[in-house]
Amino acid sequence: MIEFSNVGLRYGHGPEILRDLSFNIEPGSFHFLTGPSGSGKTSLLKLLLLSLKPSRGTLHMFGRDVMSLDQDALLEMRRHIGIVFQEFRLLDHLTTFENVALPLRVLGQPESAYRDNVTELLEWVGLGERMEALPPLLSGGEKQRAAIARAVIGRPDILLADEPTGNVDPELSLRLVRLFAELNKLGTTIILATHELPLLDSFAFPRMVLRDGEIRIDG
Amino acid sequence: MADATMEARVTEVSVSAQRRAAPIVPERSVAGRTLVLLIAIMTFLSGVTLGGVVLVQKSAIAWSTDVGREVTIQLRPIEGEVMDSNIRTAIALAEATPGVTGAHAISLEGSQKLLEPWLGTGLDLSTLDIPRLVVVELGDPTDVDLSMLERDLAAIKGASLDTHSAWRQQLNVMAGTIVLSGVLVLALIVLATVLAVVFATRGTMASNREIVDVLHFIGASNSFIAGEFQGRFLSLGFRGGLVGGIGAVLFFLAVAGVSGSIVPNEANAQLNFLFGRFALGLDGIAGIAAVVPVIAALTAITSRLTVRRFLSQTS
Numbered sequence: 001m002i003e004f005s006n007v008g009l010r011y012g013h014g015p016e017i018l019r020d021l022s023f024n025i026e027p028g029s030f031h032f033l034t035g036p037s038g039s040g041k042t043s044l045l046k047l048l049l050l051s052l053k054p055s056r057g058t059l060h061m062f063g064r065d066v067m068s069l070d071q072d073a074l075l076e077m078r079r080h081i082g083i084v085f086q087e088f089r090l091l092d093h094l095t096t097f098e099n100v101a102l103p104l105r106v107l108g109q110p111e112s113a114y115r116d117n118v119t120e121l122l123e124w125v126g127l128g129e130r131m132e133a134l135p136p137l138l139s140g141g142e143k144q145r146a147a148i149a150r151a152v153i154g155r156p157d158i159l160l161a162d163e164p165t166g167n168v169d170p171e172l173s174l175r176l177v178r179l180f181a182e183l184n185k186l187g188t189t190i191i192l193a194t195h196e197l198p199l200l201d202s203f204a205f206p207r208m209v210l211r212d213g214e215i216r217i218d219g
Numbered sequence: 220m221a222d223a224t225m226e227a228r229v230t231e232v233s234v235s236a237q238r239r240a241a242p243i244v245p246e247r248s249v250a251g252r253t254l255v256l257l258i259a260i261m262t263f264l265s266g267v268t269l270g271g272v273v274l275v276q277k278s279a280i281a282w283s284t285d286v287g288r289e290v291t292i293q294l295r296p297i298e299g300e301v302m303d304s305n306i307r308t309a310i311a312l313a314e315a316t317p318g319v320t321g322a323h324a325i326s327l328e329g330s331q332k333l334l335e336p337w338l339g340t341g342l343d344l345s346t347l348d349i350p351r352l353v354v355v356e357l358g359d360p361t362d363v364d365l366s367m368l369e370r371d372l373a374a375i376k377g378a379s380l381d382t383h384s385a386w387r388q389q390l391n392v393m394a395g396t397i398v399l400s401g402v403l404v405l406a407l408i409v410l411a412t413v414l415a416v417v418f419a420t421r422g423t424m425a426s427n428r429e430i431v432d433v434l435h436f437i438g439a440s441n442s443f444i445a446g447e448f449q450g451r452f453l454s455l456g457f458r459g460g461l462v463g464g465i466g467a468v469l470f471f472l473a474v475a476g477v478s479g480s481i482v483p484n485e486a487n488a489q490l491n492f493l494f495g496r497f498a499l500g501l502d503g504i505a506g507i508a509a510v511v512p513v514i515a516a517l518t519a520i521t522s523r524l525t526v527r528r529f530l531s532q533t534s
Contacts, residue, residue: 083436095241
């Protein structure tokens, strides 16, 4: 599903942030992405989200060479990838329901077409009673569950998460990762970036460890 | 109990289904009031300029047409010539010219009255030899052989033909200059509006960067994002345009009312005769009304292009 081959990344004429990354991600797998701050986790996630293109090497996703894709093809491919951020990035003027439904709304679907799906998903993540609440009124855990729901409402094949537990307490962190594990069981490929060792130790998923721009896969 | 909870949820969902989805670009995030005011002012200025141009052009055309339908034969008093006889001859020659529908002489009293604005009233002009005028009315001004009439009139001593062409030419040049100036002012107003909308859009994009990023991450196309901003600006443009357009129409109605009430009736009638009435008419109001959607569309298109440019630079 994802094939990195000698991928390097640099910003402008600066030094390489990522060097010679070569690895494969199989469909339906769950990987932690970890490493110290500044090791390039977020840059790697940006490559996976197609926000950046590699400076060198080849990157294949869904069997296609990313480097050869035009803007429209990249946009179409990006719709198969969900993303969850540490800082949630919900739109404060939209209700929880509207935030979660946003990926379907931008595809031009009418509310009548997605209302039941969004409601069902919000029930599943435990936000059934908070559908009409605005994000500023939600707790950190509720916000992150809403962000996860928004990331998966379009049924992406790949779900990326950038420190999704960074703003919640340890107990809630475990519950959130269990939620990702549930999604993984349903077939979604998950790559979850975190530097919280207790969290990594609580689950037996393989780890991609980034250090000084190079990657090592454990497990 | 479970049924009751489910029922409550269904009700909640139904309520949310009936509610219109909130706009993705929040209204308050756009510099709304300032932009509406600015667009209202620009539309008002456009409307007043357009209305002024329409007024000038209508008056010039009306005046030129009226003047063009008449020519004047002037008969200067010359010793040894009998004025009444010459007048009759001039009328006969005029009426014999193809395309002339009628000719009549202005009486001596009428001629004296024409001089009153220059010489004043109450003077005894009987001792002066006043030139006499014969008004020749034309059917179709383009289908009259005035050179033939001029040649015929050469037989009458002291007779000359005045076609008012110099006046008409001067009037047309003046009206054309005013219309051209108006068009130039309109173009500058449009340019200023476009620039203002470009700056407002850039400011809005910068302050809504988070929304743009989120929309990108969830797979929104540049076209969709531009459409969301365009919709917001179209609404603002229309509101501003409507306020400015109504203001411009009210301005002309007020000025027409004031000029009618301040200027004495007699003078007003003469002014109307010379320059036309200070009223826009339906075509003028329609012109100003047309400015409103044009300004709104201009605002929307400008914002869309600015957003597309912004997105292509940042993607």
